[in-house]
Amino acid sequence: MATNRTLRSALAVLAIALATLTAHARIGETPQECANRYGPPVKQLEGDQVVYKKSGLGVVVTFFNGKAAAIAYRKISEDALGQPQAMSDNEIELLLKSNSGDSPWTKLEAPSMDRQWENGQLYATYITFKNILIVATKDHLERVAAQKARNESKNLDGF
Numbered sequence: 821m822a823t824n825r826t827l828r829s830a831l832a833v834l835a836i837a838l839a840t841l842t843a844h845a846r847i848g849e850t851p852q853e854c855a856n857r858y859g860p861p862v863k864q865l866e867g868d869q870v871v872y873k874k875s876g877l878g879v880v881v882t883f884f885n886g887k888a889a890a891i892a893y894r895k896i897s898e899d900a901l902g903q904p905q906a907m908s909d910n911e912i913e914l915l916l917k918s919n920s921g922d923s924p925w926t927k928l929e930a931p932s933m934d935r936q937w938e939n940g941q942l943y944a945t946y947i948t949f950k951n952i953l954i955v956a957t958k959d960h961l962e963r964v965a966a967q968k969a970r971n972e973s974k975n976l977d978g979f
Contacts, residue, residue: 890956
């Protein structure tokens with residue numbers, strides 16, 4: 821079983837992978853439910869990642885076994901440096917609540933400027949310098965961490 825540190829590392833890896841993308845859905849929704857909520861996908865990415873746009877937000881949803889397992893949110897509008905505009909605390913709270921219902925989030929102490937939360941089987945992080953909120957299932961983060969370890973082993977095979 822992965823530790824919280826490993827899960828946070830996997831969340832950071834996922835954030836980097838999604839950081840250049842523009843794209844609001846809810847964890848556990850099917851592609852059809854996401855399309856009903858946000859309209860047709862703007863773009864299909866590699867694997868099971870789909871991009872939506874709605875209400876000034878870009879949303880990248882990663883599906884696993886037909887359900888949303890990870891979601892990255894960012895504002896479509898950008899600042900003078902080309903970075904997404906920052907999300908307000910209220911916007912972050914509303915997006916977190918939309919993924920957990922009435923179940924409360926616990927803020928985690930992180931030795932960084934990023935903000936992190938936990939809610940049972942869900943983890944979330946707001947990456948301050950990228951202005952991206954990512955919500956993901958614990959299972960998804962464990963799959964990402966395992967894939968990263970496999971890739972590293974393969975890349976260093978023979979050293």
